[in-house]
Every structure is written in C-alpha cells, then in structure tokens.
Amino acid sequence: MTGRFVLLLAAAAYETDPEGPGVDAGLVLRAATAAGLGADALDAAERAGLRRGPDGRLRLPDRRDLYEAVPPARRRAAHRLLAAAAAGERPRPATLLHRALALPCPDAAAGDELAACAREPGCASHGERAAVLAHAAALAVDPGVRADRLVAAADQARRAGRPRRARELLDRAAESAAPGPVRGRAALVHGLLALRDGPVADARESLLLAARLCAQDPRGPGPALDARLAAAEASWALGDAPAYLEAVGVPGVPGAPGGPHRVPAAADDSGRDVRDVRYIQDVHDVHDYRFGMSAALGDRFGAGRAALARVVERAAGEGRPDALLRAGAAALVGGDVDAACRLGSRALAAARAHDAGPEPPRALELLAYAELRSGRHARARAHAEEGLRCAQDTGQRNVLAHLHAVLALVASLDCAADTVARHARAAQDIAARHGLAQAATLAEWALARADLARGRAPEAAARLGPLVRPGPGRGHFAVRLLAVPDFVEAVVLAGEPGAARTAVTEFTAWAERGHDPQAPAQLARCQALSATGDPAGADARYAEALARHDRAGGDYERARTAALYGKWLRRSRRPARARALLRDALVAFERCGATVWAAQTAAELRATGEAPGQAEPPGRLAELTPQQLRIARCVAEGDTNREVARRLSVSPRTVDHHLRNVFAQLGVRSRTELARLVDRAERATAPS
Known part of the structure; x- marks a missing residue:
C-alpha cells in the first residue's frame, strides 16, 4: 500500500508538467512523509514501477492510467499533500496548481490566481x-x-518544444468564442508551428491573418509585428522575394531610418507588456532590422x-535567443x-x-x-549533425x-557521392512537401x-543552370548568386563558356555590394575562366583572384x-x-x-609529371601511367571518350x-x- 500511494503522489506531481522530464523526488518524499509514510517509501514505489533517473528526477511510464484509475477524492488528497510540500517554494505554480486540483469543484478565483502566477x-x-x-x-x-488562456498555454507548449501539445490546446481554444485579438494570437501560434x-x-497566410487580427490588440502592437516578421521569414523560405519585401518592409520610410520609432514590444513569454525589452536593446533595432533587410535586398544596399x-x-x-538569431540573419x-558565426554560438x-x-x-x-559560408x-558538419538530433526531438x-542541405554541401567536399545524395534527397523530400525553396536550392547545389568535384562538368552545369537564372521557379533569390562561381566553372569546363556571360555580369554587380567576403576573389576567378x-x-585575372583570396x-x-589556375x-x-599552384591547392x-577535391588536384599534379605522394594504384593498375590510370578510372565510371576528354582537358583522340x-x-x-577489373582492384585495397 505504501508503494502504491507514492506512485499516486508521483503521478499527481506530473500534472504540473505532464510532458516534462520527470518529477522532483524531494517533493514526492516530503509529501509521503507528511502522509505518515516511512523513509523507505520511495524504495517500495521503485519496486512497484517508479524509476529514478540519473538526474535524480522520478519517472512513471504509466502515470496517466494510474492517475485516472484512482477515485477523485484520493487524487485530491494527493494534491493537497503535494501543495503543502511545495508551499513556500519558488517558483510558485506547483503550489497553486496542486491547490486548484485539490478543490472538489471548479473555482474561478483559483483560475485567476493560476493565470496571474x-x-x-x-x-x-x-x-x-x-x-x-491550461488548468486556469x-x-x-x-x-x-x-x-x-488556452492560446497562451499553446504558445508556452510551443516554446517548450512540444508542438503536438500546442496544437491540441489550439484545437480546444477554437471551441470557445473569442474576440479578434485572441483569434489573432491563435493564428500567430498556428503560423509559428507551421513555419517550423x-x-x-x-x-x-496564417501569420498575415494574425498580423491583421492583432492590429488592434490591447496589449500593444507587439503580436502584430511578431506575426509580420514571421510572415517575412516564411516568404524567405518560399523564395518569394516580393512577398518577403512586402512583409518585412518599413511603411513610409523612403530613405534612411529617421528618428525614434516607438514600437512597443509584444508581451514577453510571461504575458507582460515589456516595452523596449522584447527586441534588441531598444525599439530602434526592430526598425533597423526591417529597414536594413528590405533595403539590402532592394536597390539601397549601402543604407541597408x-x-x-x-x-x-x-x-x-x-x-x-530570438534577438540573437535575428542579428545573426542580419x-x-x-x-x-x-x-554570424559568433551570434549563432x-x-x-x-x-x-x-x-x-x-x-x-x-x-x-x-x-x-554561417560556418559553411x-x-x-x-x-558546420558537427553543428548540423547536432541540429538534426534536436530538430527531430522537437x-x-x-x-x-x-x-x-547543409550536410549535403559539406559532404560534397569529402564524402562519397551517395552520402551527398542521401542528405540532398532528405532535404528535397521535405522541401517538396512544404515548399522550402531555399532548402531545395541548397540541396541541388x-x-x-x-x-564538379568528380570532373562531371556537364552534369554540374545542367543542375546549376536553372538555379542561377532569375525568375519564378528558379533558384532561391538569396542563394542562387552564391552558386554562380560553380556554374561558371562547370560551363567553361563543359566547353560552353558563352553560357556564363549573363551570370558573370550579374555576379559582378552582386560582388560589389559586399554580400560575401569571398565574392570579389570568386569574380576574378570567373572572369579568368x-x-x-x-x-x-586570364593569367592576370587568376593572379588577381589569388591576391584577393589572401586578403x-x-x-x-x-x-x-x-x-x-594550375x-x-x-x-x-x-x-x-602549374605544379607549384597544384601543390598549394x-x-x-x-x-x-576537402578530400574529393584533393583527389582531383592530385590527379592534375600527376598529369604534370609529379607524383603527389599518394599510394600506388592497386594490382595490375600499377602498370599504367598516371594519365592512363585516370582514363581507365573515368571509363570504369561509365564515361564516353568524349566525356573523358572534357573531364581531363584533353582531346578525344588522345583518350582513344x-x-x-x-x-x-x-x-x-x-x-x-575494364570496369570490372578497376572495381575489383580498388575494392581489394579499400579500407574495411
């Protein structure tokens, strides 16, 4: 009996945070002691199914079934004991919540006290x-x-990383009649959940609706502004530049930012009006961010x-964190x-x-x-892999x-092609269902x-061509110009240099704006190619590119x-x-x-007559010259003679x-x- 009652106390304690990491063992033990149970009460409960985690918190897998199977009077008794055990503690919600749950019937005053707490x-x-x-x-x-209150509870569940619970609470809120601002805040939470x-x-659409409904919110314009900024973020993910500029833009500001703009902040995560605290340092930051983003992506880059x-x-x-994330995007x-790297950390x-x-x-x-850039x-790989685990959990x-998509880009430097494809497919599958133009563009890049790293210039050019061209259905507006240097390299190596002219012209204007510190060097490289x-x-442009890279x-x-250049x-x-440059590269x-690129560079170095210190080719392949070995490997991968010639920058006659x-x-x-022989020889020496 002792163990069963302690189990009930633990199940009742869970009501303060039903999806949380467990309950405070000290609180349960104090309540059990107040009920006259001995010091071995927890031990008895553990034998009955209670678990103590390494963090000292108690966990009860079947707590809900146990809690609901107990008569209401017995549950109320457990809550009274827990309320007394938690009395005087900070924070107060546990005390008030257990008191409310110990009441025999609903009490509006208790609800008001909970909401205020x-x-x-x-x-x-x-x-x-x-x-x-939710109880209030x-x-x-x-x-x-x-x-x-249900909408506020849903927002707190969202902030706790519990989207399923947040949606359940929003569904319950929709069952009650509510004024426009409350419906606006519900639409804001719906939109923020869908954004992730x-x-x-x-x-x-949900966020734009929220912005309209919250325009007259008595708590101030903060919720409407939050909704507008989140709608801009959704437009960014969609790759819709006009919609982004419309959502983030500062109305009535034709030039540089003017004097103080009093933009009261939204209620903070406790629901208070926190004028001048919600955004970075003061209200000027919201204005600067909105103006800066709209101007930088428009035709006033310097002011932006x-x-x-x-x-x-x-x-x-x-x-x-939200302010730091916004500053990182800026x-x-x-x-x-x-x-951006510092702010991300x-x-x-x-x-x-x-x-x-x-x-x-x-x-x-x-x-x-930011680290990839x-x-x-x-x-970048370490943080993206950790991010995958966190995003999956939440x-x-x-x-x-x-x-x-970031992992696919990193893998393109040093992993097998199937690893790149696996991450790219994972990004593209979600992007296709949810309309994520930026993720799709990064994955295709x-x-x-x-x-390109494997010498397949025509294939790379075919993938990049649609990404770097402007217009609907093309690459993402904030990513496509980053891919231009790769596109120029691909089309030139594929024997189609004329296809690069328009892209180089646009990249020239973009590089002059300073969006990317590497862009001036990349531009000189594109011009050389x-x-x-x-x-x-070409010689002068390559030299200029190297000098700019050094800076x-x-x-x-x-x-x-x-x-x-080599x-x-x-x-x-x-x-x-050529050898000097290739050695440096x-x-x-x-x-x-970047092991894939290193292998390509080592092959180029061998073609100059210098062995770069790599292992000898396996078995009978060691009989071949470096150029013959390169051709054999290309053919084994399925290339035609003409494709081999393009990859190795030689004539088809030389390949033949x-x-x-x-x-x-x-x-x-x-x-x-030949393909079978190359495959057998290289698998025989591959690391197990």
Whole structure:
C-alpha cells in the first residue's frame, strides 16, 4: 500500500508538467512523509514501477492510467499533500496548481490566481506554464477568457518544444468564442508551428491573418509585428522575394531610418507588456532590422547594410535567443560571416539557458550555415549533425530540411557521392512537401558540387543552370548568386563558356555590394575562366583572384582558384608553374578536409609529371601511367571518350590512343571488362 500511494503522489506531481522530464523526488518524499509514510517509501514505489533517473528526477511510464484509475477524492488528497510540500517554494505554480486540483469543484478565483502566477517573470519553465494556463482555462467561466488562456498555454507548449501539445490546446481554444485579438494570437501560434513543421505557404497566410487580427490588440502592437516578421521569414523560405519585401518592409520610410520609432514590444513569454525589452536593446533595432533587410535586398544596399550593422552591433549585450538569431540573419545578409558565426554560438548558448525548446535547432541551423559560408566545414558538419538530433526531438521538419542541405554541401567536399545524395534527397523530400525553396536550392547545389568535384562538368552545369537564372521557379533569390562561381566553372569546363556571360555580369554587380567576403576573389576567378581567347587576361585575372583570396582568407575557395589556375597553366604548357599552384591547392584541400577535391588536384599534379605522394594504384593498375590510370578510372565510371576528354582537358583522340594502350597492357577486350577489373582492384585495397 505504501508503494502504491507514492506512485499516486508521483503521478499527481506530473500534472504540473505532464510532458516534462520527470518529477522532483524531494517533493514526492516530503509529501509521503507528511502522509505518515516511512523513509523507505520511495524504495517500495521503485519496486512497484517508479524509476529514478540519473538526474535524480522520478519517472512513471504509466502515470496517466494510474492517475485516472484512482477515485477523485484520493487524487485530491494527493494534491493537497503535494501543495503543502511545495508551499513556500519558488517558483510558485506547483503550489497553486496542486491547490486548484485539490478543490472538489471548479473555482474561478483559483483560475485567476493560476493565470496571474503564469505571468510572473521567471516563475516556471515553459512546460509548467503551459500546464498552469491550461488548468486556469478549465476554471474560467467566460468563453473568451478560456480561449485566451488556452492560446497562451499553446504558445508556452510551443516554446517548450512540444508542438503536438500546442496544437491540441489550439484545437480546444477554437471551441470557445473569442474576440479578434485572441483569434489573432491563435493564428500567430498556428503560423509559428507551421513555419517550423508544415507547408510554409500555409504558415505565411496564417501569420498575415494574425498580423491583421492583432492590429488592434490591447496589449500593444507587439503580436502584430511578431506575426509580420514571421510572415517575412516564411516568404524567405518560399523564395518569394516580393512577398518577403512586402512583409518585412518599413511603411513610409523612403530613405534612411529617421528618428525614434516607438514600437512597443509584444508581451514577453510571461504575458507582460515589456516595452523596449522584447527586441534588441531598444525599439530602434526592430526598425533597423526591417529597414536594413528590405533595403539590402532592394536597390539601397549601402543604407541597408549600415542599418543591419547597427543591429549586429547592438547584439553585443543581448542575451535573448530570438534577438540573437535575428542579428545573426542580419550579419549574413550584410556580409559579416564571422559575426554570424559568433551570434549563432551565442544564440545556441542562450537558447539552452532559456529553456527555449524550438530555438536550439534554429541556432544550430544558423551556426552550421554561417560556418559553411566561412569555410569551416568540419564545424558546420558537427553543428548540423547536432541540429538534426534536436530538430527531430522537437518536431521541426523544416529545420531538418535545411540542416540536411547543409550536410549535403559539406559532404560534397569529402564524402562519397551517395552520402551527398542521401542528405540532398532528405532535404528535397521535405522541401517538396512544404515548399522550402531555399532548402531545395541548397540541396541541388550540393549535388552539382559533387558532380564538379568528380570532373562531371556537364552534369554540374545542367543542375546549376536553372538555379542561377532569375525568375519564378528558379533558384532561391538569396542563394542562387552564391552558386554562380560553380556554374561558371562547370560551363567553361563543359566547353560552353558563352553560357556564363549573363551570370558573370550579374555576379559582378552582386560582388560589389559586399554580400560575401569571398565574392570579389570568386569574380576574378570567373572572369579568368571566361577569358578563353585572352591568355594574358586570364593569367592576370587568376593572379588577381589569388591576391584577393589572401586578403579574404579561407583555405577552400583559395584552393579552388589555385587548382583551376594550375590546370589552366598545365594546358598552356607551363608545367613548372602549374605544379607549384597544384601543390598549394592539394595541401589546402587536405587541410580543410576537402578530400574529393584533393583527389582531383592530385590527379592534375600527376598529369604534370609529379607524383603527389599518394599510394600506388592497386594490382595490375600499377602498370599504367598516371594519365592512363585516370582514363581507365573515368571509363570504369561509365564515361564516353568524349566525356573523358572534357573531364581531363584533353582531346578525344588522345583518350582513344591511351585507351587502346590500356586495353593492351591489362589484357582486356571491352569497357565492361575494364570496369570490372578497376572495381575489383580498388575494392581489394579499400579500407574495411
């Protein structure tokens, strides 16, 4: 009997946070002691099914069945004991909630007290607040009050990373008549949930509806502004630039930001009006962010970049994850990638400290993408992999899609093609269902980079062509120009340099704006690649690109330029200079973990007559010259002679000559036999 009653106490204690990590063992033990049970009460309960976790909290797998099987009077007795045991503690919600649950009938005054407690700053976790507000709603007499509390409870459940519970509470709120602002706040929560896990077009419509309904919210314009900013984020994910600018734009601001704009903040996560606290430092940040994003993506980039820089600067003393995430986005658009990395790290730390369930995956997404942009690929992979786990746990499939896309881009440097394809498919599957244009563009770019790294320039060009062209149904407006350098390289190596002219012209204007610190060097590289009839001009542009890389930093992009320059010099019959550049590129690729690109560069180095220190080819393949081995491997992958010629920058006649010698030396009579021999030889020496 002792063990069964302690089980009931534990089940009743769960009511303060039904989906939480467990209940306080000390609270249950104090309540059991007050009931006259001995010190061995917990031991008896553990034998009956109670579990004690490594964190000291108690867990009860079948708590709901046990709780509902007990007569109401006995449940109320358990809650009275728990209320007395929790009395005097801070936070207070546990005490008040157990008192309310101990009442024999609903009491509106108890509901009011619960609701007021939920609004106290720092009084409980988001999960506990959700439970308190849901119980306060059940005690409300007025339908509008009941709906308001249920919506507030749903928002707290969303903040706790419990989207299923949030949607259940919103469904209950819809059953009660509610005024426009309450319906607006419900639409805001619906939209925020769909923004993380659902079709983003639906999220945008819900958020725009919320902005309209909340326009006259007595709590101030904060909810309407939150809805507008979230609608802009949904438009960004959709790749709808006009809708983004319309949602984020600052009405009536034709030029630079003017004087103070009093924009009272929304209620904070406790429901209070927190004027000048919700956003970064003061109300100017909201204005600067909105103006900066709309101007930077429009035709006033200089003024927009200055406004975004102010947002980043003010974030120095910020500690709220949502504000830090916004500042990180401002840093990326403003071209300050290093600041975006710092802000991503701080947003992650703040999200963990603030018990902000949905925010850690978003912070990890920002951090992974910023590190990818800065060339820190190993860190990008580590944070993206952690983000995948967090996003899965909190039901944020849209975040999952973006993280898979980042992992596909990282894998295009150092993993097998099937790894790139696996992450790209995972991103594209979610993107197709939820309308995530940005994730889809990143995933397709990753597949193209994998093709390019393996010498498949025509395939890469075919993938990248639709992404870099402007217009509906093309690549994402904020990503497509980042892919232009790869597109230019692909079309030039595929023998179609004319296809790059329009892209290079647009990239020139974009690079001048300063969106990306690597862009000026990449532009010079693109111009060098495009100067097919001007050897002196190409040489000068390659040299300029390397000099710009040295100023911007970043091993990977510099190595890409050095490798292309070395390849061009080899074709121009200047092997000594080519070898020096290819050696530098090989070392840089190895240093930043770009093993696929390192292998391609090593092959180019061998073609100049220098062995780069890699292992000898296995078995009978060791009889071949470096050029013959490269051709044999290309043929084994299924390339035609013409495709091999394009990959290796030689003529089809040269490929045909070497291939005949390969057949003779290896004693094979067909391309199929050659492919089998290469596959057997290389699998025999592959690491197990």
